[in-house]
Amino acid sequence: MAYSFDWLFLWDSLPSMFAAWGRTVLISIIGIAGALVLGFLGGWARHKDVPRLSGLLAAYVEIIRNIPHLLIIMFLYFGLPDMGLSLTSFMSACLALSLIGAAYNIEAMRAGFAAVPANYVRASRALGMTARQAFTSVIVPNGVRIALPSLGNNSVGLIKTSSLMMAIGYPDLMATVVSEVSLTFRVAELFLVMGVMYLITISIASQLFAQAERRLAFQAA
Amino acid sequence: MDHAWIAPVASFMVDSFWINIALALLTLCTSLLLGILLGTLSTLKMAPVQLAIRAYVDLWRGLPTIFTLFLVFFLLPLMGIHVNAFVAAAVGLTLWGSANISEIARGAIQSIPATQHRAASALGLNNRQKFIWVIIPQAMRRMLPPLVSFLAHLIQNSTLAGLIGVTEILAAGKYSIGRLTIEQGQPHAAAIYAAAGFAFFLICFPLSRWAMRLEKKLVV
Numbered sequence: 001m002a003y004s005f006d007w008l009f010l011w012d013s014l015p016s017m018f019a020a021w022g023r024t025v026l027i028s029i030i031g032i033a034g035a036l037v038l039g040f041l042g043g044w045a046r047h048k049d050v051p052r053l054s055g056l057l058a059a060y061v062e063i064i065r066n067i068p069h070l071l072i073i074m075f076l077y078f079g080l081p082d083m084g085l086s087l088t089s090f091m092s093a094c095l096a097l098s099l100i101g102a103a104y105n106i107e108a109m110r111a112g113f114a115a116v117p118a119n120y121v122r123a124s125r126a127l128g129m130t131a132r133q134a135f136t137s138v139i140v141p142n143g144v145r146i147a148l149p150s151l152g153n154n155s156v157g158l159i160k161t162s163s164l165m166m167a168i169g170y171p172d173l174m175a176t177v178v179s180e181v182s183l184t185f186r187v188a189e190l191f192l193v194m195g196v197m198y199l200i201t202i203s204i205a206s207q208l209f210a211q212a213e214r215r216l217a218f219q220a221a
Numbered sequence: 222m223d224h225a226w227i228a229p230v231a232s233f234m235v236d237s238f239w240i241n242i243a244l245a246l247l248t249l250c251t252s253l254l255l256g257i258l259l260g261t262l263s264t265l266k267m268a269p270v271q272l273a274i275r276a277y278v279d280l281w282r283g284l285p286t287i288f289t290l291f292l293v294f295f296l297l298p299l300m301g302i303h304v305n306a307f308v309a310a311a312v313g314l315t316l317w318g319s320a321n322i323s324e325i326a327r328g329a330i331q332s333i334p335a336t337q338h339r340a341a342s343a344l345g346l347n348n349r350q351k352f353i354w355v356i357i358p359q360a361m362r363r364m365l366p367p368l369v370s371f372l373a374h375l376i377q378n379s380t381l382a383g384l385i386g387v388t389e390i391l392a393a394g395k396y397s398i399g400r401l402t403i404e405q406g407q408p409h410a411a412a413i414y415a416a417a418g419f420a421f422f423l424i425c426f427p428l429s430r431w432a433m434r435l436e437k438k439l440v441v
Binding site: 062063065066067068069070071072074075078079080081082083159160161163164166167174178181187188191194195198199202 | 283284285286287288291292295296299373377378380381383384391394395398408409410411412413414415417418421422425426429
């Protein structure tokens with residue numbers, strides 16, 4: 001293997017890599033937040049079995065889960081203009097991550113809400129809570145707590161999905177490093193640094209979700 | 222409305238969809254071989270082996286899959302191995318796939334009760350015979366549901382090969398869109414991507430359903 005490491009050259013690449021890392025983190029945060037909000041709302045609609053909407057959401061979940069993420073990303077960027085809606089690559093990236101994550105989170109939240117024992121709701125109604133109060137202070141906290149491990153997994157998965165944005169020309173970490181490699185041919189150094197950056201991002205995200213889980217865990221009486 | 226554009230695009234995309242299927246099936250075989258081997262080894266009590274397999278599994282499962290594909294695509298030529306993009310994609314997907322199957326296999330093997338191990342030993346089987354004739358056949362049945370949903374996932378991930386230059390269905394779609402834009406001023410992108418999505422759904426949805434049914438049957 002006639003490859004000699006050249007770490008000094010990295011010095012020149014680092015600023016653009018850090019900027020690209022920032023863009024990866026930015027679209028990931030927006031995507032994760034959007035997916036959590038949509039997942040919560042959709043999961044609730046699925047749980048309440050809202051007529052029509054619930055069936056539509058079930059179909060949405062199955063469709064998104066059974067077609068490649070890359071296809072969804074490309075459809076939103078290249079396909080939507082056909083239908084009169086042109087998005088920038090940044091907007092497409094954020095929208096794609098939100099919509100993909102939403103499908104997985106709807107399923108997690110639906111299961112979470114379903115796992116809240118019906119007796120909790122009856123008990124809170126017996127205590128004189130209104131339906132709204134029972135929802136906000138009994139069903140939501142318990143359902144979210146149950147769904148949290150899956151929500152965390154889905155969110156970490158979105159960070160990995162964010163690495164596909166080169167397909168629509170958004171300069172995230174992966175796209176930036178790949179174009180840098182084709183200019184400099186310093187594969188090992190660049191990929192090592194990029195791998196570390198992805199692993200750091202992913203482990204911070206999973207730590208945050210693990211921490212939320214610990215903080216919200218049922219306190220043993 | 223002129224529909225003449227459809228036939229050539231459709232035949233190009235069907236041809237390239239076979240590349241997705243071929244890539245997924247090839248990768249399934251290599252990942253099964255490597256993954257079951259690694260998964261079995263990781264249930265044996267050998268600390269260095271376990272540690273090495275743990276690192277392998279965490280690395281290829283933890284990194285984005287497209288990272289692995291590009292790494293292989295760029296590194297193999299530097300190591301003096303010149304292969305086309307299809308082979309590079311197969312190797313990259315195999316690293317990711319074998320890491321996943323290794324976890325599936327490990328879980329299945331560890332779910333076989335200890336009494337089975339003891340009974341096999343009592344019958345005078347040695348360690349290797351015990352795994353080949355008693356443990357792995359039973360574990361295989363438990364592996365089936367997660368393996369089926371893994372296959373659905375693998376078929377979807379075969380589109381990543383398009384990013385390293387394999388003319389799979391999404392790449393074919395992109396070329397077609399480019400050509401239609403130039404020749405006819407009308408990309409038809411939404412229709413092309415919707416058709417590709419339909420093709421994936423047609424294969425992956427039954428697989429996901431089948432996986433779910435198998436899982437339910439196993440629980441009972």
